[in-house]
Amino acid sequence: MKNIHNYVEEMFKDVPDSDQKDNIVNDIIQNLEEKVMDLMEQGKSEEDAINKAIVEFGDIEEIKKELKVNQPEKRSKARLHLDFSIWGSLLIIALSIFINFYYTPKTIWFVYPTFAVAWWPLALFYRWLSLK
Numbered sequence: 001m002k003n004i005h006n007y008v009e010e011m012f013k014d015v016p017d018s019d020q021k022d023n024i025v026n027d028i029i030q031n032l033e034e035k036v037m038d039l040m041e042q043g044k045s046e047e048d049a050i051n052k053a054i055v056e057f058g059d060i061e062e063i064k065k066e067l068k069v070n071q072p073e074k075r076s077k078a079r080l081h082l083d084f085s086i087w088g089s090l091l092i093i094a095l096s097i098f099i100n101f102y103y104t105p106k107t108i109w110f111v112y113p114t115f116a117v118a119w120w121p122l123a124l125f126y127r128w129l130s131l132k
Contacts, residue, residue, distance in 0.1 A: 003050050004032045015064055024063060032057060078128040085121040092117045 008029050015021050032053050039049035093114050100110035 082124045
């Protein structure tokens with residue numbers, strides 16, 4: 001059954017990795033293996049059964065298109081979240097600076113909340129990078 005695994009993995013190599021892709025690939029492999037077992041029970045050799053199951057399965061271009069369509073949408077949402085976090089962080093930091101210099105100009109403490117708030121856009125930036 002190694003031929004089936006290699007065939008399916010080769011067909012999906014240009015699709016970006018995702019949980020959805022893994023689930024679909026596993027389902028296809030399972031379906032093809034079941035078809036091969038059925039054909040072998042009918043008297044076909046393993047090689048013939050594998051070839052026939054692959055030929056009868058057909059084209060997977062529609063499945064590949066569907067998997068690729070979902071990726072840009074996730075990336076654009078992640079970009080929107082990143083932009084929001086950057087602007088939100090800048091506003092919070094600016095407010096901290098204003099409060100610091102307006103109420104306690106002799107003590108500089110705005111740096112501490114700045115470090116804490118900076119983690120928000122940084123985490124979303126790495127999330128955005130992981131969707132490439």
